Every structure is written in structure tokens, then in C-alpha cells.
Amino acid sequence: MGGSTVLHLPSGPAGVIAKLHPTVLFNICDSYIRRNDQQERVIGTLLGSVSTDGTVEIRNSYTVPHNESSDQVAVDIDYHRSMFELHQRVNPKEVVVGWYSTSSGVSGSDALIQDFYAREVTNPVHLTVDTTFSDETASIKAYVSTILSLGERQLAAQFHEIQLDLRLLEAERIGFDLLKKTMVEKLPNDLEGLEQSIGRLQNMIEVVFRYVDDVVEGRIPPDNSIGRYLAETISMVPKIAPEAFDRLFNDSIQDLLLVLYLANLTRTQLALAEKLNTAAQIL
Amino acid sequence: MATDGVVVPTRSFAQAAASEEVSVPLRVVQIDGLVVLKIIKHCKECMPALVTGQLLGLDIGSILEVTNCFPFPSRGGEEDEEEADGANYQLEMMRCLREVNVDNNTVGWYQSTYMGSFQTVELIETFLNYQENIKRCVCIIYDPLRSGQGVLALKALKLTDAFMDLYRTQNFVGEKLREKSLTWKNIFEEIPVKISNSSLVSSLMTELETDAPATQCDFDRLVLSTNPFMEKNFEFLIECMDDLSMEQQKFQYYYRNLARQQSQQQIWLQKRRTENAARKQAGEELLPEEDPNNPIFKPIVEPSRLDSYLITNQIDNYCSQINGFSGQSFSKVYLMDAFHED
The missing domain is CATH 1.20.5 (Single alpha-helices involved in coiled-coils or other helix-helix interfaces)
Structure with a gap:
């Protein structure tokens, strides 16, 4: 993408950040697992909100059935519409912000789908989740597109990757332990959770202790910024x-x-x- | 599905098959991570309003798998209109979800609660409504406020069979309850919850897990100001106590009336007997020893014990919350103590 060109290029939407909720990720994975036989990828609509500074928050999603052949894409628009209406009734604040697909990058037909979503919302975000782990990592990327035009004629859409902020706060609240294992036999109760947290706190304090001792005894070269952070933290404890x-x-x-x-x-x-x-x- | 116009789906093959077999008691509810996140999202967004939603999944022997869910729009407005509207929404949503191969099988519903105040007659009614259509269903209760303290306050409940039988007859008098030895503890049954994730999600999450040694969950757990939560808990507890004492007064009133009636009956019987004895001697026909037309023989209706049972349950719930919570607070206070000694 983004090769040099002499055509008129609208200024790229720099600074756009997409924030992704873990629910969406789970939803996408689930829809991929439940895809039809011989279906290559799943696409769907992303719901959320756009704040005034251009940050796109992706909070919800749903799958939209589609058909793909070599040069044709058919998206079930009716399905998209009715599902959107249903979602609106629960949470009217969530609007269409873009779409997702479970592929490792942007392909040719994506421009057509992007085109469709551009009619629903200005500047739709295109989220790709590589569910096949093609390069051994789960690459999750977000793009926005700009239209290359020569005079009045539209030539192509250009996808720009934008910064993606994986907002895993919600997932952290529940605890990764519950979400990353394939099976959790029992939910931790109040005290067990606290025990874990205290254990982690203890570990951290130990790490800090070891570091400070090492520095004092000259085993590690002192780092001023770390020292400043430590001093700041200690001064946080009320006297x-x-x-x-x-x-x-x-x-x-x-x-x-x-x-x-x-x-x-x-x-x-x-x-x-x-x-x-x-x-x-x-x- | 959409044409037959029933809100809760007709029994699917899996359910039909399950009912053919000897029914196995439900042992575990296995919830998908996706469902947990979706429930939390919905409940949190709508706070402080309490919300509900439908659970979809599969019923496999003693395990009930909850694989997806969708929220219900929050209520408000005309009752009748709402109901028809809600039913339509439900049908439409399930049709849409089925199109993308989501399990199209209602297994219960979820609802948010405020400090665990969920033991109400409404919950029982809803449960029985569901139960009529699906043999096995659960209610998942999520408490957003308690979850703010760093615990996943999620539990799966069902009504016990004994209670359901009794509720259908609406016969909540002391005698019947004793007969069935049904106590307030036997109304709800908590089912252990398991959380499952697909391998895909699992690998994705492992990849995305942050290296930070502390997560949001740790921060939430180690918050020291626990008083507001405790105060709220006690406030509710006191309210419940008031309710319970009201119920108790009702019973006292009932027993007092009962005792009075019985003594009146005794006096009347005594009179009748002496009269009969006199008649016998005189060789006259005996009068019956019962007189259904007499107002003192009209039975006094015993008040239902359901309310007091539910309140008791509620109180017990608050007490255990307080217990668990103060346990946590103890640890935190001692932790602070240790910090200050350093």
C-alpha cells in the first residue's frame, strides 16, 4: 500500500486511533469458528462510537453473511440493516463505525465492501483479525481508506493502517486466567482473588528490593529515571x-x-x- | 421459527432427545468467555438500570453449555405494546443469529442485580415461564457493583424441583412446607459455573496478554476504601429486617386469630355437648357437633410463607456478602499494617 503516486492524494487521516473492546475480539473469533463450510473468511459490522477527536471506539460487532467469488462480493445488506436496528434498540448510542474481516491483510474485494460501508458512515474503519495465524502471530490491524481520484474520476481506494489500541481493560477486570484457558473449572471467590493479587504485589516488591540492593552494591549501573519512579512511588505512601x-x-x-x-x-x-x-x- | 409466533422456541432436537432419556440432573453450567464478556458489557453499560437478556446454547446431559447471548432492550413505556415488541425483537434476533450459525436454543436468561438483591417473586415467575417451554434452564446473575471490587460476581441459579412443585399449587402453608421439608435454603439452587473458551480465543488472548505485572483486576481488588460498599450492604440488610419483622407480625396476627377462633370453637362444642347430653336424657334427637354455617367455623386463611422465605434468603445473601467482604478487608488492613512497619 501507500506507494508513491502523482495523483491527487487526500491528506491521510493521521492520528486516528481505533480502540478495540475485547468483546469484539471474542465475537469475531466465535463467528469465525461458526462460519459456513468452505467459507474462507467472515465479515461483519463493527459498532461503537466516534469521539470528537477522531478516536474510534469499537465496542460491539455482529457477523454479516456474504458470498465471495474471484471478483464479486455479495453482502447481505438486509441482514446488516435488520441486525443494526435490533442492536439500536438495546443501545442507541452504538452506531456503525466500520467492518471486520478475518483475513491477514487487505485484499482486492475489500475495497468493494469498504465502499458499501462508506455509505453507512464516513470513513469506516476496516479491522482485520488474522484467525489463521498465517505468520504465527495473531495480527490484528485496523485501516481506514482514502479515495484516490484523478479529477472527477475515482481510481481506487487506498488503505492506511491506523493505530489500534487494544482496550483490554475489561478483560483484565475479569482476569486473563479466565479468558485464556480453554476450560476453567471454578470461578475464584473473593479471598482467592485477593490472595493472588497480594502475591503479585509481594513479587513486585521483591523485584524492586532486589534491584535497589543490586544498585546499592554496584552490581547494576544505576538508572536515574527508574530511581525517580521509585522515589515517586514511595512518596505516594501517606505518612x-x-x-x-x-x-x-x-x-x-x-x-x-x-x-x-x-x-x-x-x-x-x-x-x-x-x-x-x-x-x-x-x- | 419466525412463522409459528412463539416467543420461546419450540423444543429443538437436542432438547427433545434429552427429554426422551431419563432426565439427568443439571450439574454444571459451562459458559463461554464470549458470553461472560457480553453479559458484563450489557449490564455495565446500562447501570444503574437493571437489565436482562437471553442465553443461547446447548443442553448436553448434565452440562448446560451457554455459547451465546443477546440483550433485551430495556423496558419502559406501555406494558402490552412492550410485550409484543419484545417478543418480536426476540424472534427477529434469534432468526438473525441462526443465519450465522449461532446455537439457536434458549437455555435461560441473564440479569443484572444490585448488591445481590435478586430473590424476588418476579424471578420465580420468570423462571417458571421459561421452564414451561424448556426443560432445563438457568438464570445467570451478574452483579456489576460487586464486580467493581475485583471479583467476577457471576452465578448460575435454578429453582429446586421441590419448590417448583409447591409453587405451582401456590400452597405455602406451614404444614405443606414441613411435609416436603422445604426450607428457605431450598428455594434456589446454585449451579457451579465453568468457563470455557475456544482454542482460537485462547491462543489469541495468550498472545495479547500484557506483560505488565499488575492488571486492572489487581488494582480493583486492593482498593482500601471499602466502606461505601459495606454501608450499602447494611442498608439493604436493615431494610430486609424491617420487612421480615412485618411478615412476622402478620403471622402473629394470624396465630392470635387462630387461637381465638379455636377457643371459641371449644366453648361452642362444650355447649353443644352439654345440650346433647341433656337431649339424650330426654330421649330427643341429637344435634350435630358441627355447624358449618356458624362464622366461628370459617377457616382463617394462613398467610403465605413465600415472602418471608424470600426475605430470609435475601438476608442470608447479604450476610454472606458481608462475611466475605470483611474477610477481604481484614487482609487489606493487615497488608497496610505490614507496609507501615517497613
Whole structure:
């Protein structure tokens, strides 16, 4: 793409960032797995929002059936329309922002599909997810297109790759452990999760300790910026006088104990009431 | 599918096959990672409104696979119109999804909840509605607020069979409950949840996983200000307590009336007996020992125990949330303590 040309080139949409939600990725993978027999790739519509600074947020997607032969593409437009209407009823804020396909790059027929989506939204984003892992990595790319024109005549569409921000925050919230294994037998409960997090925190502190020790003993050349970060982090810990902290600490412990006691008392009461209710003989 | 005009699909082959066999109890609900993400997305976006959606999947023996889902549009507006509209939406959505080879089989529904306050009569009603059409269905409950604390607050519920039988007869008197030894713990049954991901997703996620040692989930978990959550929990608990004591008053009232009636009946019977004894001596015909027309023999209806059962369930739920939560807080407080000693 992007070879030099003497034709009139509209200025490329520099600085456009596409943010991708993990739900969309999962959806695309699922649709690829469920594709029809002998279907090469799956395409679909991307829904989301475009903010004023040009950032495109891709939040939802759905598959659109299509047919492809060597030089022809038929997209089921009715399907796209009705599905879009259905999605609108749930979340009217999500509009069409582009489309996806499960291929490793841009191919010739993509221009035609891009053309169709350009009628739905100005500057549609084209997202490609390489579900075949053709070069051993899962390459996920986003493009926008600009139209090359010679005078009034449109010659071709040019795809520019744009920066793609994989917003995996939601996935992080759930935990990668749950999403990257093919089977998770049991959901972690409150305490197990906390244990994990504390363990990770401990590891990090250890790493920092080791680093600082190494620097102090001259085993590693000191790095000023790391040192500054560390100092900043340490200064984040609020300074509380030991007595004040003890008081705070004891207070919260007391509060918690009280709360725990009350909760357990309530439960005992319930159990007792239950026994009385079922045991009581009504004459 | 679209022509027969039923909201919930007619039984598919898999279900028909399953019902032919001896029914195996449902043991595990296996949810796709996609479904988890979709549910979370929908519930979070619509907060604080509570939302619901349909679950699609397959029923395989003792495992119920949930492979896809779609949200319902949030309610509002005219009831009747809404209903017809909602049904249309559901049909249309399922038709569309089937076209792209998604499992076209309703297995239940999901809903968001606020602090776990989901044990309501509505939930039971919805469940029975679903149950009429599909033999095995679950309700997945997601709590967006609790999930903000770094736990995946997702659970799968179903009603117990014993409770469903009883609910159909609407007979929630003490005697019947004792007979079936049904306690408030037996209303809902939590089914263990498994999460599955396709190999494709799994490899993709492994690739995309960030190297950062701490993730958002860790930050959420280690937040120290836990009081607002705790306060809310207690607020709800207190409300429930008030409700429960109201229920209790109803029962007291009932028992008092019952006792009064019974003593009245005794007095009347006594009178009748002495009268009969007198008649016997006089050789007259005996009067019956019962008089259905007398108002004191009119049975007093025992109030339903369903509400108090549900409230009890609710209270238990809050208590366990508080328990789990304070456990977490203890750890956090001690963690802070350790930090300050350093």
C-alpha cells in the first residue's frame, strides 16, 4: 500500500486511533469458528462510537453473511440493516463505525465492501483479525481508506493502517486466567482473588528490593529515571504517625469484627427461626 | 421459527432427545468467555438500570453449555405494546443469529442485580415461564457493583424441583412446607459455573496478554476504601429486617386469630355437648357437633410463607456478602499494617 503516486492524494487521516473492546475480539473469533463450510473468511459490522477527536471506539460487532467469488462480493445488506436496528434498540448510542474481516491483510474485494460501508458512515474503519495465524502471530490491524481520484474520476481506494489500541481493560477486570484457558473449572471467590493479587504485589516488591540492593552494591549501573519512579512511588505512601496509624488500624479492625459478629448473629438467628418455624406444631 | 409466533422456541432436537432419556440432573453450567464478556458489557453499560437478556446454547446431559447471548432492550413505556415488541425483537434476533450459525436454543436468561438483591417473586415467575417451554434452564446473575471490587460476581441459579412443585399449587402453608421439608435454603439452587473458551480465543488472548505485572483486576481488588460498599450492604440488610419483622407480625396476627377462633370453637362444642347430653336424657334427637354455617367455623386463611422465605434468603445473601467482604478487608488492613512497619 501507500506507494508513491502523482495523483491527487487526500491528506491521510493521521492520528486516528481505533480502540478495540475485547468483546469484539471474542465475537469475531466465535463467528469465525461458526462460519459456513468452505467459507474462507467472515465479515461483519463493527459498532461503537466516534469521539470528537477522531478516536474510534469499537465496542460491539455482529457477523454479516456474504458470498465471495474471484471478483464479486455479495453482502447481505438486509441482514446488516435488520441486525443494526435490533442492536439500536438495546443501545442507541452504538452506531456503525466500520467492518471486520478475518483475513491477514487487505485484499482486492475489500475495497468493494469498504465502499458499501462508506455509505453507512464516513470513513469506516476496516479491522482485520488474522484467525489463521498465517505468520504465527495473531495480527490484528485496523485501516481506514482514502479515495484516490484523478479529477472527477475515482481510481481506487487506498488503505492506511491506523493505530489500534487494544482496550483490554475489561478483560483484565475479569482476569486473563479466565479468558485464556480453554476450560476453567471454578470461578475464584473473593479471598482467592485477593490472595493472588497480594502475591503479585509481594513479587513486585521483591523485584524492586532486589534491584535497589543490586544498585546499592554496584552490581547494576544505576538508572536515574527508574530511581525517580521509585522515589515517586514511595512518596505516594501517606505518612501517618505510628500512634495515629495504630489507632486507625485498631479502629478498622474493631469495626470489621463488629460487622462480622452482627452478620453471623443474624445468620444464627435465621437458623434458629427456621428450626422453630418448622418444628412448631400448629395444634 | 419466525412463522409459528412463539416467543420461546419450540423444543429443538437436542432438547427433545434429552427429554426422551431419563432426565439427568443439571450439574454444571459451562459458559463461554464470549458470553461472560457480553453479559458484563450489557449490564455495565446500562447501570444503574437493571437489565436482562437471553442465553443461547446447548443442553448436553448434565452440562448446560451457554455459547451465546443477546440483550433485551430495556423496558419502559406501555406494558402490552412492550410485550409484543419484545417478543418480536426476540424472534427477529434469534432468526438473525441462526443465519450465522449461532446455537439457536434458549437455555435461560441473564440479569443484572444490585448488591445481590435478586430473590424476588418476579424471578420465580420468570423462571417458571421459561421452564414451561424448556426443560432445563438457568438464570445467570451478574452483579456489576460487586464486580467493581475485583471479583467476577457471576452465578448460575435454578429453582429446586421441590419448590417448583409447591409453587405451582401456590400452597405455602406451614404444614405443606414441613411435609416436603422445604426450607428457605431450598428455594434456589446454585449451579457451579465453568468457563470455557475456544482454542482460537485462547491462543489469541495468550498472545495479547500484557506483560505488565499488575492488571486492572489487581488494582480493583486492593482498593482500601471499602466502606461505601459495606454501608450499602447494611442498608439493604436493615431494610430486609424491617420487612421480615412485618411478615412476622402478620403471622402473629394470624396465630392470635387462630387461637381465638379455636377457643371459641371449644366453648361452642362444650355447649353443644352439654345440650346433647341433656337431649339424650330426654330421649330427643341429637344435634350435630358441627355447624358449618356458624362464622366461628370459617377457616382463617394462613398467610403465605413465600415472602418471608424470600426475605430470609435475601438476608442470608447479604450476610454472606458481608462475611466475605470483611474477610477481604481484614487482609487489606493487615497488608497496610505490614507496609507501615517497613
